[in-house]
Amino acid sequence: MSAVAALAIFVGGFYYIATEKVDKVKAVLVAAGGMTVLGLTPGAEVFFSEHEGIDWNVIFLLLGMMIIVGVIKQTGLFDFLAIWAAKRSRGHPYRLMVMLMAITAVASPLLDNVTIVMLVAPVTVVVCNRLDIPAQPYLIAEILASNIGGAATLIGDPPNIIIGSRAGLTFNDFLVHMTPIVAIIFAAFVLLTKVLFRRSFRYNPDRVAEVMTLQERRAITDPQLLIRCLVVLAGVVAAFALHSVLHLEPSLVALVGAGVMLLVSRADTYDTLREVEWPTLVFFMGLFVMVAGLLHTGVIETIGEYVIAAVGNHYLGAATALLFGSAVLGAFFDNIPYAATMAPIVEGLVAQVSDPTAAQAMWWAFALGADFGGNGTAVAASANVVAIGIAARMGHPISFWQFTRYGIVVTLLSTAMAWVYVWLRYFT
Amino acid sequence: MRARELAVQVPTVTPHDAVTTAVRVMAQGHLPGLIVVDARERPTAVLPGTQVLLLTVPRAHREGQALARTIDEPHADAFWKELDNLSVGDCLPHSLSRPAIVREDATLLEIAALMGRLRSPLVAVVDERGELVGGITLDRVLGRLTADGPPA
Numbered sequence: 001m002s003a004v005a006a007l008a009i010f011v012g013g014f015y016y017i018a019t020e021k022v023d024k025v026k027a028v029l030v031a032a033g034g035m036t037v038l039g040l041t042p043g044a045e046v047f048f049s050e051h052e053g054i055d056w057n058v059i060f061l062l063l064g065m066m067i068i069v070g071v072i073k074q075t076g077l078f079d080f081l082a083i084w085a086a087k088r089s090r091g092h093p094y095r096l097m098v099m100l101m102a103i104t105a106v107a108s109p110l111l112d113n114v115t116i117v118m119l120v121a122p123v124t125v126v127v128c129n130r131l132d133i134p135a136q137p138y139l140i141a142e143i144l145a146s147n148i149g150g151a152a153t154l155i156g157d158p159p160n161i162i163i164g165s166r167a168g169l170t171f172n173d174f175l176v177h178m179t180p181i182v183a184i185i186f187a188a189f190v191l192l193t194k195v196l197f198r199r200s201f202r203y204n205p206d207r208v209a210e211v212m213t214l215q216e217r218r219a220i221t222d223p224q225l226l227i228r229c230l231v232v233l234a235g236v237v238a239a240f241a242l243h244s245v246l247h248l249e250p251s252l253v254a255l256v257g258a259g260v261m262l263l264v265s266r267a268d269t270y271d272t273l274r275e276v277e278w279p280t281l282v283f284f285m286g287l288f289v290m291v292a293g294l295l296h297t298g299v300i301e302t303i304g305e306y307v308i309a310a311v312g313n314h315y316l317g318a319a320t321a322l323l324f325g326s327a328v329l330g331a332f333f334d335n336i337p338y339a340a341t342m343a344p345i346v347e348g349l350v351a352q353v354s355d356p357t358a359a360q361a362m363w364w365a366f367a368l369g370a371d372f373g374g375n376g377t378a379v380a381a382s383a384n385v386v387a388i389g390i391a392a393r394m395g396h397p398i399s400f401w402q403f404t405r406y407g408i409v410v411t412l413l414s415t416a417m418a419w420v421y422v423w424l425r426y427f428t
Numbered sequence: 429m430r431a432r433e434l435a436v437q438v439p440t441v442t443p444h445d446a447v448t449t450a451v452r453v454m455a456q457g458h459l460p461g462l463i464v465v466d467a468r469e470r471p472t473a474v475l476p477g478t479q480v481l482l483l484t485v486p487r488a489h490r491e492g493q494a495l496a497r498t499i500d501e502p503h504a505d506a507f508w509k510e511l512d513n514l515s516v517g518d519c520l521p522h523s524l525s526r527p528a529i530v531r532e533d534a535t536l537l538e539i540a541a542l543m544g545r546l547r548s549p550l551v552a553v554v555d556e557r558g559e560l561v562g563g564i565t566l567d568r569v570l571g572r573l574t575a576d577g578p579p580a
Binding site: 073080083118122123214390394395 | 486487488489491492494495497498499500502503510
């Protein structure tokens with residue numbers, strides 16, 4: 001009976017998260033409250049069980065990285081880079097798009113996708129306005145690039161943080177297994193954009209002078225601050241990579257990095273903490289409690305047993321189903337709650353797989369599917385929603401279908417390429 | 429002293445008015461801010477003067493200073509010509525904080541505390557139906573305080 005109650009609360013909460021009929025933070029808090037009040041997840045587990053409660057490693061990793069990003073965004077680096085790129089492109093649309101995508105994709109593995117698009121979208125609109133060209137194709141390309149680039153590392157995309165924590169995968173594991181295929185897919189995506197957006201490319205040579213008057217050097221007022229921030233960021237990335245030597249959890253690395261960043265940048269602590277997306281952190285906490293209810297009442301275990309029975313020894317089939325299933329489901333629901341819900345099911349599946357290579361393949365198939373599913377529709381990832389909101393407010397509205405018709409093509413391409421990679425690397 | 433005694437008639441705008449109109453209303457009336465009302469004369473936003481000014485700033489430049497710094501002088505001088513026909517509603521912040529509104533029976537202390545807390549030099553006064561009765565400016569409150577306040 002408790003399993004039915006937990007499932008009902010979870011499905012109800014998920015419905016409101018997916019449809020956004022109410023604020024999603026309120027939806028998860030009500031659902032999480034229901035789970036705890038009805039005793040479907042014990043209070044002690046909620047706070048103190050890493051696997052059957054709130055995963056504080058995820059929460060504090062996000063918090064630390066949000067603080068680091070909050071300082072970096074004050075440096076003006078992205079405005080400098082985007083305007084520099086626009087000038088180098090001399091108004092040629094494809095060249096401009098490639099450069100903006102490259103900036104986004106290179107930054108996304110290290111910084112939060114939402115922040116990247118929030119930083120790059122305004123300057124993109126300014127450049128497009130100067131060139132008198134529609135900004136939508138460029139904004140869509142940046143969103144897609146940020147979701148692809150973010151898949152490369154442990155910290156690049158929230159589903160990866162959830163999966164990494166649940167599976168005990170390190171930053172280096174992601175570098176070794178995810179970064180190569182992400183780089184290949186990004187290269188393919190760059191070529192694809194030339195065809196995808198060909199009808200939107202417009203070259204206005206008489207407007208190039210307008211872009212050349214932008215003064216990118218003025219974006220960075222404190223080069224010393226920029227250097228200090230980049231040094232601290234490099235130190236944080238190095239500490240993630242040295243996990244096997246330092247034995248520090250990623251969350252601790254991020255928190256120490258955030259503290260050092262505040263110290264060396266002399267940024268105002270209060271102002272920087274206001275940049276933290278507190279509602280997102282509360283959303284994650286509530287989500288973990290919702291999933292904990294399913295875990296505690298045995299719902300996840302039952303689903304896991306069903307999946308294991310269905311899979312049998314067909315590990316490639318299981319990886320294929322995980323990859324494409326995650327891409328499809330991740331495209332229609334926000335890929336963060338999807339990853340949080342599926343991670344314990346995949347954990348149960350992996351525990352039954354005797355071949356360690358095939359077991360690892362399950363995690364990578366899951367991560368690739370959930371990450372690339374984020375490009376599927378306009379609501380599939382937080383970066384999409386945020387960037388589309390910014391575009392509308394800046395007078396360049398992107399409709400659901402305008403985004404989705406490009407997103408579906410890119411998701412199909414990236415998922416198919418990822419499947420070939422998983423097959424070749426882990427099953428041949 | 430109650431809010432109804434301090435309130436004066438102030439010009440208002442609606443979300444459908446052009447931003448350029450709103451700026452002119454505020455400038456010509458020497459107001460410290462603007463009250464935005466709906467079709468039933470209920471205040472939906474009370475914007476301090478600096479926030480009215482912010483309505484004129486293109487969205488791309490509102491979040492941070494770095495991008496604004498990159499704009500060359502001729503374009504920077506003409507920034508508010510980019511507004512075209514944007515309305516007040518188009519330019520209002522995405523998430524508005526609670527507007528500075530008091531009921532008619534609010535005391536001087538309540539009004540002063542609200543102004544300080546919301547950093548708003550203008551407070552809208554509403555009746556029991558929520559309809560606008562008038563506005564209280566910072567000048568009115570300071571004038572009242574200095575008239576009645578403790579000796580220097």
